[in-house]
């Protein structure tokens with residue numbers, strides 16, 4: 001089945017978009033592009049994502065000391081700097097070098113903290129445990145389930161204690177404990193897809209908070225699964241033509257749909 005065919009079903013990124021604003025699902029599905037602002041912050045996000053893909057290698061190569069981890073992390077950072085414009089050639093096409101330079105400096109400034117947190121994780125559990133929770137068995141596989149009517153691409157599938165489980169890399173702030181609500185839902189949706197693809201129950205997944213080098217294990221609860229199915233149905237309805245209520249909030253200030261996102265919703269959509 002081609003990616004174009006899979007587009008007919010809801011995908012996990014649409015579920016996440018729905019959590020931000022249901023109307024953004026409506027407009028993006030109708031070929032309106034939600035243009036990312038290629039700021040230094042956005043490039044920082046790309047760099048952190050690429051850097052985090054290499055954390056397992058960093059842990060494998062380094063001695064279990066912060067200094068050794070920092071040394072390997074710096075080598076990984078250099079690789080990301082050198083390869084970024086090959087990986088994101090379209091996005092970085094017209095970006096001024098000083099914008100890229102600012103992002104590079106910001107990510108470089110995070111390396112010390114990341115090394116500290118990875119080293120703490122090794123001390124708390126052990127090197128093999130850390131590697132196992134983040135080493136990629138498959139990177140960014142396209143997962144689809146006809147039964148679930150859902151498609152999604154996890155950052156990776158990892159093999160943890162003989163179980164295949166999803167891993168997602170997030171580049172925002174890491175919460176004090178556990179994971180953010182949206183990340184929990186993301187892992188639930190991806191776990192359901194992995195389950196359908198490997199034919200085994202998936203009870204947990206991992207969120208890797210790249211900016212701080214922290215790894216959080218997330219248990220998938222029945223209510224998370226219920227929520228995934230509920231939002232999937234709402235996304236399907238929106239794709240069928242249902243215009244949801246306009247969300248009024250700070251998010252609208254930075255949304256490029258603002259200019260035409262004025263149509264009043266129907267009374268029914270208030271209860272949607």
Ligand code: SF4
Pocket residue numbers: 021022023024027245246247248249251252255256257258261
């Ligand atoms: S302008 Fe606001 S309500 Fe409309 S799509 Fe954007 S974020 Fe959603």
